[in-house]
Amino acid sequence: MTLPVKKILGLVLGLGSLVLLPFCGFDGLSPAGHITLGIFVFAAIFWITEPIPIYVTSLSVIFFQILLLSDQSLFLESLIRLSGGEYAAPKYQDFYGTLAHPILILFLGGFSLAKAAEKHALDRNLTRILLKPFGTSPVRVALGVMLVTGILSAFMSNTATTAMMMTVALPIVAKVPASDPFRRLVGLSIPVGANIGGIATPIGTPPNAVAIAALAKHGTMVPFSTWMMIATPLVLSALFVSWLGMCKMFKPELERFELNIEGTFSTSPKAIGCYIIFACTVGLWVTEKLHGIPSAVVAFLPMVMLPALGILDKQDIRSHAWEVLWLVAGGISLGISLKNTGLAEWMIGQVSFEAFPPFMLVLLFALIGFAVGNLISHTVSATILVPIAIAMLAPDVGAGPAATIIPIAVIGIIVSFAMILPISTPPNAIALSTGLIESKDLAKVGWLVGIVGITLTLLFGLFIWPILL
Amino acid sequence: MSKITIVCVEDEPDVLDAVIRELEPLEDVFVIEAAENAKEARHLLEQIQERGDETAVLFCDHIMPGENGVDLLVDLQKDERWQDVRKVLLTGQAGLEATVKAVNQAELAYYIAKPWEGDELMQIAKREVSQYLVAKDLNPMPYLKHVNMEIVQDLVRKHLSADR
Numbered sequence: 001m002t003l004p005v006k007k008i009l010g011l012v013l014g015l016g017s018l019v020l021l022p023f024c025g026f027d028g029l030s031p032a033g034h035i036t037l038g039i040f041v042f043a044a045i046f047w048i049t050e051p052i053p054i055y056v057t058s059l060s061v062i063f064f065q066i067l068l069l070s071d072q073s074l075f076l077e078s079l080i081r082l083s084g085g086e087y088a089a090p091k092y093q094d095f096y097g098t099l100a101h102p103i104l105i106l107f108l109g110g111f112s113l114a115k116a117a118e119k120h121a122l123d124r125n126l127t128r129i130l131l132k133p134f135g136t137s138p139v140r141v142a143l144g145v146m147l148v149t150g151i152l153s154a155f156m157s158n159t160a161t162t163a164m165m166m167t168v169a170l171p172i173v174a175k176v177p178a179s180d181p182f183r184r185l186v187g188l189s190i191p192v193g194a195n196i197g198g199i200a201t202p203i204g205t206p207p208n209a210v211a212i213a214a215l216a217k218h219g220t221m222v223p224f225s226t227w228m229m230i231a232t233p234l235v236l237s238a239l240f241v242s243w244l245g246m247c248k249m250f251k252p253e254l255e256r257f258e259l260n261i262e263g264t265f266s267t268s269p270k271a272i273g274c275y276i277i278f279a280c281t282v283g284l285w286v287t288e289k290l291h292g293i294p295s296a297v298v299a300f301l302p303m304v305m306l307p308a309l310g311i312l313d314k315q316d317i318r319s320h321a322w323e324v325l326w327l328v329a330g331g332i333s334l335g336i337s338l339k340n341t342g343l344a345e346w347m348i349g350q351v352s353f354e355a356f357p358p359f360m361l362v363l364l365f366a367l368i369g370f371a372v373g374n375l376i377s378h379t380v381s382a383t384i385l386v387p388i389a390i391a392m393l394a395p396d397v398g399a400g401p402a403a404t405i406i407p408i409a410v411i412g413i414i415v416s417f418a419m420i421l422p423i424s425t426p427p428n429a430i431a432l433s434t435g436l437i438e439s440k441d442l443a444k445v446g447w448l449v450g451i452v453g454i455t456l457t458l459l460f461g462l463f464i465w466p467i468l469l
Numbered sequence: 470m471s472k473i474t475i476v477c478v479e480d481e482p483d484v485l486d487a488v489i490r491e492l493e494p495l496e497d498v499f500v501i502e503a504a505e506n507a508k509e510a511r512h513l514l515e516q517i518q519e520r521g522d523e524t525a526v527l528f529c530d531h532i533m534p535g536e537n538g539v540d541l542l543v544d545l546q547k548d549e550r551w552q553d554v555r556k557v558l559l560t561g562q563a564g565l566e567a568t569v570k571a572v573n574q575a576e577l578a579y580y581i582a583k584p585w586e587g588d589e590l591m592q593i594a595k596r597e598v599s600q601y602l603v604a605k606d607l608n609p610m611p612y613l614k615h616v617n618m619e620i621v622q623d624l625v626r627k628h629l630s631a632d633r
Binding site: 054118157158159160163164166167170171198205206319321323324327377378379380425426429430433434435 | 610613618619621625626627629630631633
């Protein structure tokens, strides 16, 4: 097997940074800060160039933090001595604890629900019912496909939603003549719906978790309902505007189209159990503000009840996307040391930001996030940017939640709008592999979604969220 | 990565041409190979295996010079290397006895009576290749363009990469 140049370069630069940066002797940076800088740069390079899978890089971040920075550090004594006794090494359990961070437990709850919904065709049946009101006008059918994909993707993974919608829609759309742009309109509505829809709830897509976990670490809790309150109107507007643009780009030729999906709701006891648990969990999540039970606590309801009733078995539990949780955990763990060793503060001190008004900074982060998000994993983009952004932009807790949440939510959300390239997101890759669309269609729509997404997110952040929060 | 191959065995050049032409659109993700008789077919299957590729579907005529189609299929079924190959009889002349033999002893997947109609051949090829992917638990992603979505639905879910 030959390693591509990019990977070899990444391997050398990444490991080089890890080993050399701790000895660089930067002014004003603590010894532990130097080590953290090494780990941070190593992780960023490895995440970007992927010599090893991104979730393994995350695990190695946790490993290096424990080996070098925790109370079990191999160099604990010298670390304390060199910093003049000022370094308070975190317990190694704190780093391991990120693997079970409440936001990841929330995701596990979501995984359990999604798996159960899949098993009992709840996702397929919901699609069937929800698409009905959209009638037979081709452009409205496309809007329906986009909205339904968005709604499902808010609670299931973007990838799983895309796969389900593709398998449902493809055999039906395939009957339309290949020359009709309607095929491409529908083929694009699905990845667009999935990518944008993921923004709507905390569990919709991992970058949301990155933003919420960083805010929690900063002392600002974002309840499930609060996230939905700010994100859902944005998602709906972005879907609607994107749909308008896409209908102009791919004007359907046929006049009438019926998207009839066959199926019936299963009424087996297990299926009914699945519906009830799904409804209860989602109900409790969206009403978090009313009853005050944290969403991560509610998440244990499906995790316990679904296997207890035999709706999920151990095979299903093994098939959860554990590596996604590990990917996010590595970022959260890195955040501990960024703050604890003073590295975040030091990095910000290196650049003079006084000249920039906060809005310009948010805009800058948003544009970087969008650019990077197109090239590498959305989660990784958020993981690299959010800790820097939070140190720079989030004021002291005293300034109130709105001032803290808005800039971070903007950055965490904008990466999800990055979908220009086939590699930008797995839903893009799936949509392309069906042959229904081509890369150039995706690029056109990707730019549209990007511009719509960035503009709307900034507008919401400036004018609407301050009122809601 | 090993390539998924569809093999067509037919002694009449005109018919073989027609079959290949019909299946041509599949060639952007699958490989299509042709043989004119049973002997050639065996040789071809060996070759495909030697180069590390897999034969997923075998379309086979019945009446051919030398060994007939049904005997070839039955014989291949006995060899564990070709047991999972989806076997399709494409013929106008297989009598009841031969057909029953093919169903019982070669686990015939499908019987297409010549002349086939419209895109029947294409639909069967997609269907059988999908069944093969499912039986072998192969990642269907590279082939999504030309599979039967209903058949591979669960397989797609199983092989899905996660959000990243």
